[in-house]
Amino acid sequence: MKLLKEKIMSEGLVLNDAILKVDSFLNHQIDPELMMEIGKEFHRRFSGCGITKIFTIESSGIACALPAGLCMHVPVVFARKQKSALMSSEAYSTKVYSFTKKVTSDVTVLKKFLPAGEKILIIDDFLANGEAALGLANIVQQAGSEVVGIGIVIEKSFQPGRQRLIDAGFRVESLARVQAFKDGKVIFAE
Amino acid sequence: MKLLKEKIMSEGLVLNDAILKVDSFLNHQIDPELMMEIGKEFHRRFSGCGITKIFTIESSGIACALPAGLCMHVPVVFARKQKSALMSSEAYSTKVYSFTKKVTSDVTVLKKFLPAGEKILIIDDFLANGEAALGLANIVQQAGSEVVGIGIVIEKSFQPGRQRLIDAGFRVESLARVQAFKDGKVIFAE
Numbered sequence: 001m002k003l004l005k006e007k008i009m010s011e012g013l014v015l016n017d018a019i020l021k022v023d024s025f026l027n028h029q030i031d032p033e034l035m036m037e038i039g040k041e042f043h044r045r046f047s048g049c050g051i052t053k054i055f056t057i058e059s060s061g062i063a064c065a066l067p068a069g070l071c072m073h074v075p076v077v078f079a080r081k082q083k084s085a086l087m088s089s090e091a092y093s094t095k096v097y098s099f100t101k102k103v104t105s106d107v108t109v110l111k112k113f114l115p116a117g118e119k120i121l122i123i124d125d126f127l128a129n130g131e132a133a134l135g136l137a138n139i140v141q142q143a144g145s146e147v148v149g150i151g152i153v154i155e156k157s158f159q160p161g162r163q164r165l166i167d168a169g170f171r172v173e174s175l176a177r178v179q180a181f182k183d184g185k186v187i188f189a190e
Numbered sequence: 191m192k193l194l195k196e197k198i199m200s201e202g203l204v205l206n207d208a209i210l211k212v213d214s215f216l217n218h219q220i221d222p223e224l225m226m227e228i229g230k231e232f233h234r235r236f237s238g239c240g241i242t243k244i245f246t247i248e249s250s251g252i253a254c255a256l257p258a259g260l261c262m263h264v265p266v267v268f269a270r271k272q273k274s275a276l277m278s279s280e281a282y283s284t285k286v287y288s289f290t291k292k293v294t295s296d297v298t299v300l301k302k303f304l305p306a307g308e309k310i311l312i313i314d315d316f317l318a319n320g321e322a323a324l325g326l327a328n329i330v331q332q333a334g335s336e337v338v339g340i341g342i343v344i345e346k347s348f349q350p351g352r353q354r355l356i357d358a359g360f361r362v363e364s365l366a367r368v369q370a371f372k373d374g375k376v377i378f379a380e
Contacts, residue, residue, distance in 0.1 A: 023300070023303075024303070025265075028267065028268065028270070028299070028300060028303060029265050029266070029267045029303040030252070030256060030259065030265065030266045030267070030268070031265060032256055032257075032259035032260035032263075032264075032265070032266060033260065033263070035256065035260075036260055058248065058249035059248035059249045059252060059268065059270075062220070062249060062252045062253055062256075063252055063256055063266075066220060066222055066225065066252075066253055066256055066257075067222075067256075069220065069222035070222035070223065070225075070226055073222075073223070074222075075215075075219050075220065075221060075222070076219070076220040076222060076253075077218065077219045077220070078218065078220070078249065080218070080249075109218070110213070110218060113213075113214070113218060113219040
């Protein structure tokens with residue numbers, strides 16, 4: 001997605017050989033027009049798939065998923081990261097390890113918002129090791145619903161997440177694929 | 191806002207005399223079309239105010255603020271709730287007490303996304319005791335920017351938040367004002 005790659009090149013900050021900061025338009029400050037274009041692009045890529053619901057994870061995932069839900073006319077459900085006080089009879093839950101933050105989160109979602117038989121598009125801002133996406137997919141499968149695809153805004157293609165998701169049988173669509181960081185610059189895969 | 195009130199009446203769950211759950215369209219599952227109408231309504235109410243940036247707080251605030259940013263063509267900045275590892279030279283921070291969750295959060299935002307001289311609209315999903323809105327307003331004032339107004343999706347008018355914000359000199363626009371809960375039903379103020 002050209003507009004997104006241009007934004008990453010102009011505003012993304014390469015902190016080291018693994019971390020790209022995009023907090024001027026995605027993770028802290030949000031560019032609403034860019035998010036709308038991202039939503040349209042997810043809609044275009046997954047058109048005809050019969051998606052009935054979008055599933056994401058707080059907080060940054062919400063801004064990436066909401067415009068897609070608007071374009072596709074489907075609800076957006078976001079999983080929460082903190083340990084929930086809910087009974088396991090009420091909520092699905094899985095553990096997700098963040099390599100960036102070096103913490104394990106309990107990711108939970110109320111069962112009533114993820115019934116069986118749905119066709120789910122998972123959306124997240126970043127794909128690196130694939131922990132979050134695999135955790136969300138695990139919850140969808142616990143619910144008895146189908147993961148139609150996984151939509152990622154920025155994929156770090158030099159990390160194993162994409163391959164892990166493909167090996168698990170999922171369709172992955174990433175709007176910007178970063179192959180490497182070189183001299184503080186972003187090199188895209190395509 | 192008629193559409194919002196209808197949604198609250200049809201899907202809102204009154205848990206006790208103080209708690210209204212709207213997690214089927216706002217706090218956990220999100221209705222994107224409703225959020226877009228909410229964005230348009232904030233735009234209408236604050237048109238001509240010269241707003242340059244919207245300021246909200248994760249997570250649910252993001253879904254309420256992003257469509258408004260789209261309508262107003264301004265960026266949306268969201269404060270984070272967890273304690274930041276950032277230096278105080280880099281970030282503004284304030285403590286916000288949640289009466290619902292009975293915890294105090296460190297609310298932080300990077301200074302570079304909240305420079306001086308901006309005209310800020312604060313948006314949040316709920317107004318009860320006003321702690322979150324006052325905390326965000328405090329940060330805007332630390333930054334040397336102006337709080338043009340405070341836009342709230344659901345106000346619990348029987349709690350002191352609205353009056354505290356007005357006493358502090360802020361303009362408050364709430365899209366649904368709840369006067370009371372009676373026999374499990376919501377009574378609106380207007």
